[in-house]
Amino acid sequence: MSNIKRFFKMMMKYRKEHLIAIVLLTINGITYSMEPFFTKSIIDVVIPQKNVVELLKLTGMFLTVIIIEKVSKLFSDFVYSEMGKSFTFQLKRDLISHLQKQSGDYYCKMKAGEINNIINNDVDTLEDIATKMLFTTIKDIITSVPIIVYLFILKKDLFLVLLLIYPITYFVQKKFSKKIEYYSIQARIVLEDYVTIINEFLKSPINYVKLGNNTYFKNKFKESEEKYKKYGIKSDKVYSEYITLSTMTNYIVLLAILLIGGYGIIENNMTIGIMVVFIQYSSKMVIPILAISQANVRIKQSKESVDRIFQILDSRSSISEELAASQCGINNGEILIQGVSFSYDTREILHNLTMLAKAGEKVAIVGESGSGKSTIINLLYRLWDFKEGNIYIDGVEIHRFNINYLREKIGIVSQDIFLFHDTILNNLTLGNADISMEQVIEVAKKVNIYNDIVNLDLGFNTVIGDNGVKLSGGQKQRLSIARTILKNNPIIVFDEATSALDNHTEMEIEFHLLDYFKNKTLIIISHRLKSIVNANRIYVLENGMIKESGTYDELIQSKSLFCSIFNLQF
Structure with missing residues (x-):
């Protein structure tokens, strides 16, 4: 026809x-x-x-x-x-x-x-x-x-x-x-x-x-x-x-x-x-x-x-949901990546990658630009599908989850922040009527942006312009962090999420959010090694492969790739 x-x-x-x-x-x-x-x-x-x-x-x-x-x-x-x-x-x-x-x-x-x-x-x-x-x-x-x-x-x-x-x-x-x-x-x-x-x-x-x-x-x-x-x-x-x-x-x-x-x-x-x-x-x-x-x-x-x-309506996503089962749920947020390899066109991005983030742990992924850090998050969020290996969340294959449900359970704070041409309040709640004003104020204080907001003429009702053009880079990142916290996801990813913040502000926000992160699985991607000092485990990537892993102290003592990145930065 x-x-x-x-x-x-x-x-x-x-x-x-x-x-x-x-x-x-x-x-x-x-x-x-x-x-x-x-x-x-x-x-x-x-x-x-x-x-x-x-x-x-x-x-x-x-x-x-x-x-x-x-x-x-x-x-x-x-x-x-x-x-x-x-x-x-x-x-x-x-x-x-x-x-x-x-x-x-x-x-x-x-x-x-x-x-x-x-x-x-x-x-x-x-x-x-x-x-x-x-x-x-x-x-x-x-x-x-x-x-x-x-x-x-x-x-x-x-x-x-x-x-x-x-x-x-x-x-x-x-x-x-x-x-x-x-x-x-x-x-x-x-x-x-x-x-x-x-x-x-x-x-x-x-x-x-x-x-x-x-x-x-x-x-x-x-x-x-x-x-x-x-x-x-x-x-x-x-x-x-x-x-x-x-x-x-x-x-x-x-x-x-x-x-x-x-x-x-x-x-x-x-x-x-x-x-x-x-x-x-x-x-x-x-x-x-x-x-x-x-x-x-x-x-x-x-x-x-x-x-x-019709070219759009007839296009089929390369991400398959054939195996999705409605009864599969995410409660604890444990993530196991096992033997995953991924290529884009003919270029291999990840090779035989295996890593574990237990429920409630803070896991960091570091490496030079182009080593494959953000690709891991894209696969976890199912923006792309891998051909080899598997990813498990709470022991369930990632392909078994409905994609919309999976993405609702993973909160991502990226350096590439998207904000609506709308009020600060709507950008924080995304129209969720279950989030009270008291919760919004509490989280705004924790991420150290409450004073900035109330000093504006319209406070939380201030329209911030296209993609937050009226805000500084640090303010946009703090709003993005607050928005993710309000969503209350069991899994949270920080992808260079504090790149626009100074060290003092970053440490202050992390201190205020210790209780909130206690029962969350936290994955941090960062070039700033001070951001991942307290991680339970750090994975060091090079050319799409894990070269080493361990705690901060263990990796410093090994004097290998992690240490060379550390020395380059400081």
């Missing part, structure tokens, strides 16, 4: 709304097609007879038909507007939900601008097609049927002349549809790069300024902008040419009616009313034909959008 057919099948979920809209549009189409009938009757019958009563009667009926037509159009607009918004919002939710299930390698291949373009531009494009264009086409078909029948009965020879002219529209549409489709696709491809560059800037505008190389960004932006502009203009130009030529059909029809109708009136073979009816009906007939042909072009234009949306 083509993606276009799948798309329209998705629309069939709104059968009730479709039915209501079609009834309203049928009423609208019938009343719309009745209008010229009243014009003919008034011109050919009432005026020659000078019948004022009949004139008032017909104009009253005409007004009633117009009111019914406009009201039915109004309510049909309401129906497809509500349906369109419901459809697009649901589609966006489905896309985001699907993206949340993807593995890390998926995001390594996809551009942020491409995803943004699909969720926003592509989905919004389909809203118009799924509702307004679809219903307009249905209405036009309903409208054109009684018009064709009435014109055929009214004046067969003139109708047949019009019938010979209308196929011009079809050939014009056929000529331009492929060109429009080609340029639309090219414009969308270039738009992805254009949006990606804008997103890169908006993600951290302050850092862009600090980078100091504005010329590079401007040139990169201008180059992408020119490409998008080029294909966008070509697409608009071809579409405008198509609309212009299609509209010319209307004038050709009008001229044919004036020529043949005028001659018929001169020869007394036709009344003025009939000619007026043909002029009115021909415009009403041309509009549906143009709308139907334009709908075909719009569907071709949107094909790329539909394909890209």
Whole structure:
């Protein structure tokens, strides 16, 4: 089944709304097609007879038909507007939900601008097609049927002349549809790069300024902008040419009616009313034909959008949940990594890795950059799946856990902190109504950020800007630590979580959180060896392998790799 057919099948979920809209549009189409009938009757019958009563009667009926037509159009607009918004919002939710299930390698291949373009531009494009264009086409078909029948009965020879002219529209549409489709696709491809560059800037505008190389960004932006502009203009130009030529059909029809109708009136073979009816009906007939042909072009234009949306919805995560069992739970948080090897593409990141973090222990992982420390956390969080070895949590294979449940049980405080453009309170609680204000204040004090918060004008209700732009690096890290503590996870990972804190603040926070960490399994990744002095066990990584392990004192005495890292740092 083509993606276009799948798309329209998705629309069939709104059968009730479709039915209501079609009834309203049928009423609208019938009343719309009745209008010229009243014009003919008034011109050919009432005026020659000078019948004022009949004139008032017909104009009253005409007004009633117009009111019914406009009201039915109004309510049909309401129906497809509500349906369109419901459809697009649901589609966006489905896309985001699907993206949340993807593995890390998926995001390594996809551009942020491409995803943004699909969720926003592509989905919004389909809203118009799924509702307004679809219903307009249905209405036009309903409208054109009684018009064709009435014109055929009214004046067969003139109708047949019009019938010979209308196929011009079809050939014009056929000529331009492929060109429009080609340029639309090219414009969308270039738009992805254009949006990606804008997103890169908006993600951290302050850092862009600090980078100091504005010329590079401007040139990169201008180059992408020119490409998008080029294909966008070509697409608009071809579409405008198509609309212009299609509209010319209307004038050709009008001229044919004036020529043949005028001659018929001169020869007394036709009344003025009939000619007026043909002029009115021909415009009403041309509009549906143009709308139907334009709908075909719009569907071709949107094909790329539909394909890209289904490309996301059809993508399958490389992380399998086939073995997941709902009864598996995490209580103590003991972690055993046994003989795990992991490669990204052809590059081996971890080799035959074995390590243990008992429940309630503080375990540290150290090593030079690129040694595989963060990869271990990614595997534990199941952003990627390993091919060899296994990971056990509380004695259960990690693949047996539902992924969402697993991630809820692991709290991660990373150096790459994400904060919402929202209040401090909402960033701390993440909307969890079970977290009391007393708990928030208590944790804020423990991580040494309470005074910073209450000194702000709005305190905990202060909006911190995009990704916490109004906060310092240390404040953002302390908020991230507080947020993780409030989640109360049995397993907590600190991945360079205190890199923006000075030693005194770090030691103070650790002291205040001793009771909280007592029953938690704590994994610390750090280049700052002072952060892991009190760890129950330290694993030293080199090139994806554990070179040594032990307590801080044991490793210092061994005078090996750990000691060399220690000496390099101090």
